[in-house]
Amino acid sequence: MGASSSIEQKGMSEQRELENLAASTGALPMLQNSFSMLVDPQTNAVPLQSLQQVFCINYRNPECEAPNIPDSFLGLLDHLGASIVDLFFITEKGGVSWIEFLRGYLMCCGRMPASMALNALLRVFATNFTKARHHLKLVFESSDNDCKISGYLLPADVLMLLWMCWTMLWDSRTSRCTKGKENLCLPDVSHLILSAVVSCTEVGSGLNLWDCDISALEVELPVGKFLTWALTTVPSLTDCFTQFVNTRLKNSVSSEDKLERSTSSLGEIPPREACDIHLLTRGRAWAISLTLRSTISEEILKPCLPSGSDGTFENLLYRSSLHGRGLNRFWSNIEGYLGPLLFLVSATSGDVHGDSTSVRKWIIGALTQQGFENKDMFYGSSGSLYAISPIFHVFSPSGKDKKFVYSHLHPTSRAYEPHPKPVGIAFGGTIGNERICIDEDFVRVTVRHHAVDKTYQPGSLFPSQGFLPVEALISEVEVWGLGGRTAKEVQTSFKRREELFIEQRRKVDLKTFASWEDSPEKMMMDMMSEPNAVRREDR
Known part of the structure; x- marks a missing residue:
């Protein structure tokens, strides 16, 4: 018992x-x-x-x-x-x-x-x-x-x-x-x-x-x-x-x-053909998501898995073949987006005018924890670089430096700059010696050896990269927003405000202009015709 x-x-x-x-x-x-x-x-x-x-x-x-x-x-x-x-x-x-x-x-x-x-x-x-x-x-x-x-x-x-x-x-x-x-x-x-x-x-x-x-x-x-x-x-x-x-x-x-x-x-399952036309295919999106343990992983997989939203590719902010090449086109689509972003570049290196067997096609990427800013210096709090195709590797922050992102447009002011900063987008390294650098026309990308970069972990971004800088022709650029619905709504509000400001600047209020009698041009003409006449300013 x-x-x-x-x-x-x-x-x-x-x-x-x-x-x-x-x-x-x-x-x-x-x-x-x-x-x-x-x-x-x-x-x-x-x-x-x-x-x-x-x-x-x-x-x-x-x-x-x-x-x-x-x-x-x-x-x-x-x-x-x-x-x-x-x-x-x-x-x-x-x-x-x-x-x-x-x-x-x-x-x-x-x-x-x-x-x-x-x-x-x-x-x-x-x-x-x-x-x-x-x-x-x-x-x-x-x-x-x-x-x-x-x-x-x-x-x-x-x-x-x-x-x-x-x-x-x-x-x-x-x-x-x-x-x-x-x-x-x-x-x-x-x-x-x-x-x-x-x-x-x-x-x-x-x-x-x-x-x-x-x-x-x-x-x-x-x-x-x-x-x-x-x-x-x-x-x-x-x-x-x-x-x-x-x-x-x-x-x-x-x-x-x-x-x-x-x-x-x-929602329905996104069709295979719709996924394959993008750089972010199912396999690549899943590989990137497997490196993360956060809500960003869910956002990356949205275009590849069944979703309850109507827009299957609503996270796609910019695609060069769709929105046009160049930094200005890129900026008009991503400005105001303050959430994490996935930046993908497809490029071709080798002798593109010679034997086709010497041409190498590869894809690299960068994940940022915040939106892009127009600055003449590196910025950012965290991020990762990715070698995506033909072989996958992730390069997390090394903790030695914080030069994660560089994104600089042409300055709006016309003031003379003795040492102008380069225009374009870069990740890691230093100004003029970046690990990844994309020119302002989105035509060429330059990839340098990891020795120039203390921000991200070392490693080759594509096979047989070597020690010398590699300059390649860009085939496609994609940017995916990973901040969820909130970041998209904030960007939409930002664009609406910008459109409102632009519309207000276009409108000319004639009441703000002075009459001809008070204009500087009439005063100059009167002074030339009667230089000895007593002016209202002299009284």
Whole structure:
């Protein structure tokens, strides 16, 4: 009798502890509602099959920015629900009790170090591979999230892992915004895979980063180095998994009828063609968002994921092929926007008039935490530089200097300047020796070695950059506003005030002009005709 009471007290103590941990994440009410909806009243537990169905993904006609989709990927998704339940919702009675339900959720989405969250994601991926009857060269020493992992990944494995994460992110959005799930759009993540390959292996000069077939790469990425790359380059990758689990459990509370009615007034998925014409494709936007842990990440993904707004590309403030080239056209579109901005430049270097094989096309970017200002000096509080294509890298602030942005127009005054400051846009470095410099006509961009820059972390902005400055022809410039609706409304109000001021200056009030009798011109003519006459000023 005493032993039974002791077991009950231990169970209650464990339940209170788990409930407190779940409450610290803010998910306890949602978990209580989800458990009550899924539980079998007779056994007071959630059947394993019902819980697997909650996390089940079923896409049959995906689209992709990349040329080919491996057939094995869809089979990998078929086992996602069973893999999550088998790994985290461990039970011995054929059903998941309330304590086991809480414990499983905390193993997926509880507060934990980033390394443990990444280990949990890799365990889901490896279990998926095994269930899909594919072989993965990863070995886990135990079933804990903080266990040691050995082995390696192939580039094709990294592709599958990234696509699985994107699918979970896509599903968490489409389940709220669309009724059907047949329109999965997979991004081109070759720039991320090449980033992992270069960071985790010693490929040397034998790998052509400008024209590389990911599916043909057979290099081995040691899992330890891959984990380091993921934690430093894409630290938000694990959020795709936690968002998926949270969204699926929330949706299990509502019936299908409620879900269908709630999606009728929401926006549609942006078409693939509309995304591909911009520099900010799905794959590039997702890569940048994975480097951030803030609301800016949500704004970057808006053009690429289902949205409730009418304007799919409302965050696009400037595009050179649409609004015209040059600093003045650029300024007329971004002036008054005080929120964070993403500045993208597509350029071509090499001998553009010679052999086409020597021409290199690349894309770089800069993220600023505030809007552009017309200043003859560097300014800014924070920001990052990005190498985006053909290989992805992020260069965060180094903390040694604060020369983040330089944006200077022609001065409005006509006063003589013995040493005029250059006109254009730049990021990092010093005036005249900038790390990235765009001329005022948006025709050429100059990229210098990171040795001239103490503001951003070192690294090449495109492959084989070298030590000498590289001058390239600009193909396209895009600027995306990431300040949300508030920043856009502030800019709209600013433009309305400017238009009002311009309209007022155009209007001429004749009453403000003096008559001919009091004009200086008549006084001069009178003085010349009668120089000795007594003037009104002499009285």
